[in-house]
Amino acid sequence: MIIGVPKEIKNNENRVSLTPGGALELIRRGHRVLVQHDAGRNSGLPDEIYEKQGCEILPTIEDVYKNAEMIIKVKEPIEQEYDLIQPNQLVFTYFHFASHEPLTKAMIKSDAICLAYETVKDSKGGLPLLIPMSEVAGRMSIQAGASYLEMPHKGRGILLGGVPGVQPAHVLILGGGVVGTQAAKMAAGLGAKVTILDINLDRLRYLADILPANVTTLYSNEYNIRNLVKSHDLIIGAVLIPGAKAPNLVTRDMLKTMRPGAVLVDVAVDQGGCIETCKPTTHADPTFVIDDIVHYCVANMPGAVPYTSTVALTNATLPFAIQLAEKGWKKACTENAALKEGLNVVNGKVVYKAVANAFDLEYSNVDDVLA
Structure with a gap:
């Protein structure tokens, strides 16, 4: 199979979808890997390293899309890429369709096969291709939150961990999944007083066992949310419903009850966000203020640490990419139930129910397109 690795062109997206080591594994199996010039440079991976592994370096993004059978990306295609995607071309990336109707309709029109990292689901219900970036984003949410609590960033002017004789910041985390757990570990490690919420009692029991004493679990x-936002300095939105838009847990009216200079970090913003007033921002312009509350809503947080993120992502995606390259998408998805869950749009048909429901689109059963 011919595999294309385009350079990411989303604002301040510095990751690349495949490391040279990952490319070598595909090349060893007889596949061609086409890498756009400088696709990996911002991740510390220059063209020369890819060439040494046998990759072909192409000058433009158009060349990559034109010649590849499978496109491996990090982030969803943006508008400039829509017309580059070809019918029957397999695009393997994070899509987050349910929060982006224009993208969904463009991919339907493209007649391509769209396999979304974020909905690939294993037999235990885990999301193996979302986990590594969730781990990065969860940890980064506390770094960002701690920084934006500082007065020069319009925050409350409070040190996350406090000092002897001074209370630490209070951190509220909405969601006890991978993002929330990593955020809680980071915040607790810095000395903050942490409250983590979830609706799964078994998960709360588990978190109570593994997290330190300065973390409180709450249903x-x-x-509870309305009461807690009044007294917390940093609030992390860490809610995910696979393939669907996240619910609004912090509403606009709650902002007026919060402490001026409190900080909201919505890690779920690329899936619609769980904070009503959040909208996607970029690393170039990451925050805005509403009712004296600082909002940090960068949709590609791991893009700020591209080397770590690129290696972590390739570690997770490579086994699936190999299956797709070896067997073709249809056979691979038929034989691997986890990959089948990743199919969202196939040849103009929406085959993931949550995406169809989000925009009142016609839904087609995935088994029918695989038949």
């Missing part, structure tokens, strides 16, 4: 409901 998530509107009553």
Whole structure:
């Protein structure tokens, strides 16, 4: 199979979808890997390293899309890429369709096969291709939050961990999944007082066992959230419903009850966000202020640490990419239930129910397109 690795062109997206080591594994199996010039440079991976592994370096993004059978990306295609995608071309990347109707309709029109990292689901219900970036984003959410609590960034002017004789910051984390757990570990490690909410009691029991004493677990409901936002300095949105838009847990009216200079970090913003007033921002312009509350809503947080993120992502995606290259998408998805869950749009048909429901689109059963 001919595999294309285009350079990411989303604002301040510095990751690349495949490391030279990952490319070598595909080349060893007889596949061709086409890498756009400088695709890996911002991740510390220049063209020369890819060439040494046998990759072909192409000058433009158009060349990569034109010649590849499978495109491996990091982020969803942006508008400039829509017309480059070809019918029957397999695009393997993060799509987050349910929060982006224009992208969904463009991919339907493209007649391509869109296999989304974020909905690939294993037999235990885990999301193996989302986990590594969730781990990065969860940890980064606390770094970002701690920074934006500083007065020069319009925050409350409070040190996350405090000092002897001074109370630490209070951190509220909405969601006890991978993002929330990593955020809690980081915040607790810095000395903050942490409260983590979830609706799964088994998960709360697990978190209570593994997290340190300065972390409190609490059942998530509107009553608790409304009370807690009043007294917390940093609030992390860490809610994910696979393939669907996240619910709004922090509403606009709650902002007026919060401490001026408190910080909201919505890690779920690329899936619609769980904070009503959040909208996607970029690393170039990461924050905005509403009702004296600082909002940090960067949709590609791991892009700020591209080397770590690129290696972590390739570690997770490569086994699936190999299967797709070896067997073709249809056979691979038929034989691997996890990959089948990743199919969202196939040859103009929406085959993931949550995406169809998000925009009232016609839904087609995935088994029918695989038949």
